[in-house]
Amino acid sequence: MSSPPAYTVAVPAYNQSALLLRLLESFDRLKCPEPYEVIVVDDCSTDDTEAVVQEWLARPRNYDARYLRMEKNSGPGAARSMAARAARGRIIAYTDSDCIVEPDWLANLVRQIDEEKRIVGTGGRVIALSDGSAPARYLVYHATLEPPKTQNYLITCNCCYLREPLLAVGAFPEDIPTPGGEDVAASIALWKQGWRFAYEPEAVIQHDFRENMRKFIRTWRNYGFGCGLVAHRMLAKEERFPELGDGGIENYWNGEYIRPNVTGVRSYRWRFAWHWRESRQSGHTLYRTIEMMTLWTIERMAYLYGWKQGSRLAKAERAPGARAPKV
16 A cells, blocks of 8 residues: 555546546656655546546556546535545545646645645746637736735645545535635635735746637636625625725725726726837737736626626525525
8 A cells, every 4th residue: 555645636627538548647657755645536427528538547656546427517626625524645636537637736835835834825926828819818918827926825826725624614516516715715714813824936837728719708717706705694884895995904904906897988098098108018019918807807897797696596595595606
């Protein structure tokens, strides 16, 4: 029997078997001095995900790997929570099936974890596997899948946590059926317990941004919905609106980076001008600037739409008898 793993790498999987296999094979190239394991949690895929994973599991390797399957399709939050409960490693690292990890990814990702300093989790750098599409260029330019400057939440395509504190706060919410918001919720819950996060730029993954415009809109709607739901469930008004001050809240969590910054014509005009100047100062051509601003406008509208849906659902949860909007 192999040594107990120090780390667990967890992947939620749903109907992306070809991309998933590419990720799994990148785990075989990891260079990590400590023993690790890999857990794939299948969120009831209807393609050949199970067959692909089982074929991969049959290959010889120098680390443990397991396949788990959800009883019903429940979303990535539930799949990640299942992995956390099943993990044997002290630290659990997460990535997604449309990613590829660099050989030093795991060793670099875990090195800033420090229980004494209350550093419970680390986020890493995300680069594009290909920048051939406008959405891919946009998402990488804005570092959408990396922790914000405030470092008050992590994004689960590239992050790790101390497993026990994560489980102590319930891991990830399991009632958000779409990707988006579940990682923010876990981060808020840990932050409220006095834990903090770090950023490790040398923990690199490549992300396959296969975004067409329809998927781009759906992605940002889902982000807005999840963040709106979580914000209104877990944050005080002063945290959703930092300009009000901290209100003396212990372990205050600044919600600036998840709140919609465009809610009307005036805020849109101000933000549009700011982002236009930023894009031009970054050396983008006029064509690229127009491309960026078009996507930024679409992103903000989709996010705001989702945020309002999530906010209404959270308010309905607090008002028995109220009719909740469809998710």
